[in-house]
Amino acid sequence: MERIISDRALLQVRDLNISFTTAKGDFPAVRGISFDVGRNSIVGLVGESGCGKSVTALAIMRLLPGNARLSGTIDFSGRNIVAMHEEEIRKLRGSEISMIFQEPLTSLNPLWKVGRQIDENLKMHTELKGDDRFQSVVDIMRDVGLPDPERLYHKYPHELSGGMRQRIAIAIAVACRPALIIADEPTTALDVTIQAQILQLLKDINREKGSSIIFISHNFGIIREICTSICVMYAGHLVEIAPTEKLFCEPRHPYTIGLMKAIPKTDSKGKELYDIPGKVPSITDTLPGCPFEPRCEYAFERCKRELPQFEVLGEQHESRCFLAGELR
């Protein structure tokens, strides 16, 4: 019994459904997804815009807007986040689960010195006071690779470069050594060289501090670089889960295969870039069958009528396709 608990994943999402109630009716944004985030792992959530990645992240943080309805369980080291009291989840945020946003300029308060913004996290969740706290903030800033932290402490966000701001945002997120960090496209707003540095920093944090990371992105290149396993999402459904290398070598869902084909490669220079025909179904469309069926080149009659169940293809590799076993 003891062993099972210690082996349990840090975060277990089970049958998570999220829908938004509006004047025009209920719109499902996430439909019955389940996945695990193990301790010390980096899990990628990939998919096109509007497939439910960010909504899933906000659900884990319990920061969905008031008109969102949620069912299923989100188990975080033995506690169900969905059922928590507001005060309980507030204590969890920032200390055990934290989040990094896409745009580092807007995610920092323009009127607060950056040091104070990191300091606030320690103030909320630790007993540190005065000079000790200042010293901790400086240490954290140094840890995330900010030069001359004593001086930077007193700068305002607009005085820093994009890369530095994102390091500040990461410093805020890691200040209390959370068990889980949710990074929502943390490198999308940065230029490529800075992107690489930030990815390296996140990897270092994962390795040295042991924080698990949920990495949300639509960029397969980045996902491959950083993640240990990947969840591919499409129109609110999870369509394929696999360890990173496995997914890249043997994708077993037509959507994943399409995404892989759409990555520009050096040997495809001069050729027309592949794209998946059609577009993502709107949140208002309700299809009885597989959500990818209208765009799928392998689709057949059954796909229209019936939603495929997950097919286990090997160690931690599952695909939600009738043909999962046959696709090559």
Added chain:
Amino acid sequence: MKRKRVSLYIGISIIASLLAMMVVSLFYTPYPVTEMNRDERFAPPSANHPLGTDNFGRDVLSRIMKGSQTAFFVGLIAVSVGGLFGVLVGAIAGYFGGMLDEFIMRLMDAMMAFPGILFALMFVSIFGVGIRNTIIAIGIMSIPSFARITRSGFIQHKEFEYVKNARVKGVSNFRIMFSHILPNVLSPIIVAASMGFSSAVLSEAALSYLGLGVQPPDPSWGRMLNESQVFITLSPWYTIAPGIFITLIVLGFNFLGDGIADLQDRQQ
């Protein structure tokens, strides 16, 4: 560019001079404010009495100076009361939204729909005539404008990512509202405060003119206007002096508010 700053400078200079006059009056007035002199009733402006004297032979300049204390006091307290409650109510309505917002804002609409002076009249006649009740009434009247401005700022800012980031840090709603968002929406509130100051002074003058504000023998500009109107043909300067000063302070705060607003527009 340059032209826009003019109103700011005019506003600052008017308010600064009036403020200086008020500070001086705390320690020094040319004559004691209530000293009557039967021999010098209705004296025209002269070297001894730059603004003349009133029907009791009191020095008008001294009374104007003393009256500025009332004006600033009433303005400051009324704006503080209105600002405090208005910002609080507006912040709650804007941040939490939903039914609470609807309820608060309909209440504010109802208050706005009610004529201010009428409300003050009613308030003062129920709770008694006097400067304290005047201030409270004026303060309550100014709550809706603060509430509306604060609410709109909060509605806009609560969707910003820095607020999300604060929530992600586990910061409480109260702290997010007043420590994170409020400083970011403060500038329109400052403009509203400046405008509110001028309308508070005007309301006080109006109420005192009607005899419901400051009670004699304490000088107030509105009261002086009231006392002097009987003698307007006999000694017009006695009427003109408080009139000019009321105009000046109202104009000053309006210019100041406009100037600050222009400054913000240019920054954005």
